[in-house]
Amino acid sequence: METLLLSRIQFAANISFHILFPTITIALGWVLLFFKVRYNQTRQERWMEAYRFWVKIFALSFALGVVSGITMSFQFGTNWPGFMEKVGNIAGPLLAYEIMTAFFLEAVFLGIMLFGFSRVPNWLHTTATFLVAFGTMMSAFWIIVLNSWMHTPQGFEMIDGVAHATDWWAIIFNPSMPYRFAHMVLASFLTVSFLIAGISAFRWLIGGRTEGVRVALKTAVYAAALLIPLQILLGDFHGLNTKEYQPAKVAAMEGNWETDTGVPLVLFALPDEEARENRFEIAIPKLASFILTHDWNGEVKGLNDFIGENGEVLHPPVNPVFWSFRVMVGTGLLMLLVSWGASAMMLRKSRGVEGLPKPVLYVLVGMSFSGWVATLAGWYTTEIGRQPWLVQGVMSTKEAVADVPAPMVLSTLIAYLAVYAVLMVAYISVIFYLARRMSRGERIDPKTPQSEAAVARAVPAE
Amino acid sequence: MNTFGDPTVWLPFVFAALMGVSILIYVVLDGFDLGVGILFPFADDNEKDRMIASIGPFWDANETWLVLAVGLLLVAFPAAHGEILTALYLPVTIMLIGLILRGVAFEFRAKAPAPYKDAWNTAFFAGSLMTSLSQGFMLGMYIMGLEWSWAHAGFGLLTAVFLTVGYSFIGATWVIHKTDEYLQRKAVDWAKGGIWGLVLGIAAISLATPYVSDRIFDKWFSWPSFLYLSPLPILSGMLVVWLWWMLRRMPFYGDRRSWLPFAAATALWVMAFGGMAYSFYPYVVPEKLTIYDAASAPESLFIILMGTCIVLPTIMAYTVLAYTIFRGKATELRYD
Numbered sequence: 173m174e175t176l177l178l179s180r181i182q183f184a185a186n187i188s189f190h191i192l193f194p195t196i197t198i199a200l201g202w203v204l205l206f207f208k209v210r211y212n213q214t215r216q217e218r219w220m221e222a223y224r225f226w227v228k229i230f231a232l233s234f235a236l237g238v239v240s241g242i243t244m245s246f247q248f249g250t251n252w253p254g255f256m257e258k259v260g261n262i263a264g265p266l267l268a269y270e271i272m273t274a275f276f277l278e279a280v281f282l283g284i285m286l287f288g289f290s291r292v293p294n295w296l297h298t299t300a301t302f303l304v305a306f307g308t309m310m311s312a313f314w315i316i317v318l319n320s321w322m323h324t325p326q327g328f329e330m331i332d333g334v335a336h337a338t339d340w341w342a343i344i345f346n347p348s349m350p351y352r353f354a355h356m357v358l359a360s361f362l363t364v365s366f367l368i369a370g371i372s373a374f375r376w377l378i379g380g381r382t383e384g385v386r387v388a389l390k391t392a393v394y395a396a397a398l399l400i401p402l403q404i405l406l407g408d409f410h411g412l413n414t415k416e417y418q419p420a421k422v423a424a425m426e427g428n429w430e431t432d433t434g435v436p437l438v439l440f441a442l443p444d445e446e447a448r449e450n451r452f453e454i455a456i457p458k459l460a461s462f463i464l465t466h467d468w469n470g471e472v473k474g475l476n477d478f479i480g481e482n483g484e485v486l487h488p489p490v491n492p493v494f495w496s497f498r499v500m501v502g503t504g505l506l507m508l509l510v511s512w513g514a515s516a517m518m519l520r521k522s523r524g525v526e527g528l529p530k531p532v533l534y535v536l537v538g539m540s541f542s543g544w545v546a547t548l549a550g551w552y553t554t555e556i557g558r559q560p561w562l563v564q565g566v567m568s569t570k571e572a573v574a575d576v577p578a579p580m581v582l583s584t585l586i587a588y589l590a591v592y593a594v595l596m597v598a599y600i601s602v603i604f605y606l607a608r609r610m611s612r613g614e615r616i617d618p619k620t621p622q623s624e625a626a627v628a629r630a631v632p633a634e
Numbered sequence: 635m636n637t638f639g640d641p642t643v644w645l646p647f648v649f650a651a652l653m654g655v656s657i658l659i660y661v662v663l664d665g666f667d668l669g670v671g672i673l674f675p676f677a678d679d680n681e682k683d684r685m686i687a688s689i690g691p692f693w694d695a696n697e698t699w700l701v702l703a704v705g706l707l708l709v710a711f712p713a714a715h716g717e718i719l720t721a722l723y724l725p726v727t728i729m730l731i732g733l734i735l736r737g738v739a740f741e742f743r744a745k746a747p748a749p750y751k752d753a754w755n756t757a758f759f760a761g762s763l764m765t766s767l768s769q770g771f772m773l774g775m776y777i778m779g780l781e782w783s784w785a786h787a788g789f790g791l792l793t794a795v796f797l798t799v800g801y802s803f804i805g806a807t808w809v810i811h812k813t814d815e816y817l818q819r820k821a822v823d824w825a826k827g828g829i830w831g832l833v834l835g836i837a838a839i840s841l842a843t844p845y846v847s848d849r850i851f852d853k854w855f856s857w858p859s860f861l862y863l864s865p866l867p868i869l870s871g872m873l874v875v876w877l878w879w880m881l882r883r884m885p886f887y888g889d890r891r892s893w894l895p896f897a898a899a900t901a902l903w904v905m906a907f908g909g910m911a912y913s914f915y916p917y918v919v920p921e922k923l924t925i926y927d928a929a930s931a932p933e934s935l936f937i938i939l940m941g942t943c944i945v946l947p948t949i950m951a952y953t954v955l956a957y958t959i960f961r962g963k964a965t966e967l968r969y970d
């Protein structure tokens with residue numbers, strides 16, 4: 173395989189691994205703040221119990237997010253030097269602001285949040301929790317600004333083949349940024365809701381029926397039920413925005429080859445890029461036109477419009493975009509079904525968690541990491557849908573790649589993948605391990621006296 | 635040309651200085667916590683826990699200085715960033731994997747089931763070692779002008795070992811400050827055992843740099859500058875002697891001045907680093923690309939500078955806050 177393809181795979185692998193953890197920490201920070209504030213208000217021990225368990229998961233996820241993020245900041249230089257050379261004047265300040273406003277804030281106050289409970293006044297500890305949550309949100313904001321600018325660039329001019337900023341306001345508030353940021357933040361909250369619901373259901377099932385588990389499970393399921401319709405609505409708006417600025421991406425998402433009116437919504441098909449048609453198509457007539465133009469007979473652009481004069485293909489590869497989009501939407505619909513179903517059962521006769529039959533609890537456990545699936549699928553739709561462009565209409569991915577020998581990229585890729593595989597197994601099994609120990613009523617701190625002290629400091633108010 | 639009026643002159647200089655300061659802060663701060671990791675095999679289980687407790691609240695923020703340094707290289711000197719990082723592709727990857735291993739080991743060693751704790755301790759050590767070896771190697775390669783050859787790689791291996799021992803030295807001085815009793819005395823021994831890495835490392839780099847480049851040779855050994863610069867090696871030498879003298883007598887009665895070795899070690903780093911910065915200026919890719927050729931457009935640098943002026947003091951302030959909150963011996967860091 174050549175360097176370009178390997179570099180793309182390496183970048184995709186690294187960022188996919190990275191994004192998993194911010195997806196959890198962005199929302200979990202706020203959830204912890206919520207638990208903490210509820211405790212400050214009510215002084216009910218169950219809020220603190222929930223806090224204490226989830227702060228551990230937070231610390232773990234944060235560490236993974238930080239180390240994989242450090243990898244990301246080197247990736248631009250090692251694999252995509254052309255990117256910064258061409259659009260560095262725009263990408264640079266955005267990344268700099270992320271580092272300065274977000275990373276230091278998180279990193280410093282994380283120490284105080286985790287280890288400072290006994291050393292600082294309660295208000296400062298709560299403030300530190302807030303600042304960490306705020307910092308993760310800021311990280312997400314700046315990086316999404318940059319990413320969205322790559323999809324819908326504006327506010328710059330090209331001088332001698334290098335982009336120069338002309339209007340920072342336009343760069344930051346580029347057309348797709350508000351949608352992408354909101355959709356990402358909601359994705360994070362949904363991911364965390366299902367994670368908390370799933371792990372709490374697991375603890376409930378194996379007999380850890382404490383008050384802390386009860387409130388966490390209830391909070392999480394209701395939050396999911398509230399947020400998922402919003403997410404679907406936002407997803408729809410996001411798609412409309414994309415149709416305006418990146419019609420080729422939408423055509424690939426819909427698996428629509430010919431520009432036409434009254435286009436059907438394809439539910440299932442095997443897009444065939446050789447023959448340029450769908451096989452085994454199952455579709456609902458006119459629905460795609462209706463969703464995308466709000467008119468049953470509206471016109472929707474097809475992939476065949478994006479063929480260059482010499483026959484080169486200017487639209488993204490169809491299959492990955494088509495399928496990852498379906499995985500995301502499918503997961504979203506499943507989330508809707510499960511969270512509404514579970515909420516209805518809990519609300520019926522106000523039976524709360526006792527109203528959930530065993531199979532439903534099992535389903536919740538199974539969906540613990542469903543947020544990850546939808547998020548990754550969503551990002552794959554977005555990023556692969558931008559190809560062959562790296563910055564839409566400004567530079568292609570090919571232009572940016574480093575001139576590093578392919579075997580080097582391949583061997584480092586294998587090393588990364590091996591490390592990630594180990595860490596993934598360790599991460600998920602440690603979460604379930606901690607959950608099991610909590611359910612058995614064991615302290616989940618290590619036994620040696622010193623680390624007891626070290627870890628106890630991570631456990632405020634016990 | 636008016637030097638301070640022309641933004642294409644003073645902006646790159648300011649950013650080079652900022653980048654230098656971040657790298658310096660990074661090697662001191664992450665230097666000590668990497669060093670603690672390198673010393674791990676010499677400690678028993680209880681000591682390991684205390685050593686971890688001494689760096690637990692800081693390591694994440696310490697590593698962020700690396701992100702800032704690379705970030706500044708990336709945003710202020712994009713052309714150099716690409717050139718340097720593609721030339722150092724392999725050591726960078728090794729460093730990143732090292733950083734991943736040690737970063738997660740902090741968490742996993744405390745949370746994973748007991749039988750795995752040893753494995754994560756090993757990962758913590760291995761990660762720290764990989765990180766410092768590869769950083770030392772990159773330093774050597776950078777000095778050699780980023781050209782791959784057997785001789786240069788050999789020099790890189792040499793600096794890799796020296797930097798690693800140097801980190802273990804500064805790590806030991808940190809442990810002296812943060813612990814007491816048996817572990818503290820042990821750390822004094824570690825420091826005595828590690829000081830040679832620092833001395834040889836500084837010596838090797840000081841000898842090699844002027845040897846590789848005539849330009850640097852002239853900068854140091856032409857007449858008046860030789861005079862102005864002479865305090866640098868003399869002071870460093872005196873510091874080393876003083877450190878050695880102090881370490882032979884430590885710990886002092888009532889644990890007084892336990893912070894001095896760390897401070898002295900830091901001063902040594904600062905001087906060594908200052909010397910290197912003097913040698914390489916104005917180049918960012920040695921002998922190939924100056925900071926003025928590699929810089930981004932002034933309007934972009936200006937936007938970043940505005941933010942930096944506000945944000946950097948804030949970062950300093952809350953870094954100080956964190957170190958104040960967690961001052962004192964690591965064992966005192968108990969919950970309740």
Ligand code: HDD
Nearest residue numbers: 352355356359404407408411414501504546547550551554
């Ligand atoms: C829990 C996660 C989650 C869920 C349930 C959904 N999404 Fe999503 N989606 C994301 C998480 C996500 C994401 C990972 O966060 C993306 C990638 C980039 C972005 O901004 O959000 C995304 C991208 C994304 C895009 C690509 C836009 C572009 O970049 O051009 C569209 C059109 C939608 N979504 C639409 C939907 C629809 C119609 C959903 C209905 C069920 C839906 N999403 C559910």
Ligand code: HEM
Nearest residue numbers: 180183184187188191315316318319551552555556559569
């Ligand atoms: C600011 C944020 C981001 C930036 C600057 C960015 C940048 C890039 C770059 C440089 C590429 C080129 C490599 C390629 O085409 O393969 C790329 C592709 C890719 N990115 Fe992103 N990305 C960002 C966010 C994300 C996120 C959050 C994900 C989530 C998982 C992601 C997933 C991918 C994937 C899967 C590809 C590969 C596309 C392909 O192979 O065709 N990206 N992105």
Ligand code: HEM
Nearest residue numbers: 194197234237238241242244245275279308311312315698
């Ligand atoms: C190419 C793109 C990216 C780069 C270069 C990058 C870089 C980094 C770095 C260096 C860190 C560690 C910060 C520290 O030391 O504390 C980090 C953490 C983080 N990143 Fe990324 N990142 C990228 C993509 C993303 C995306 C797409 C998101 C979210 C939408 C994101 C959200 C976060 C968050 C919230 C953190 C905080 C730490 C954590 O939660 O684990 N990043 N990132």
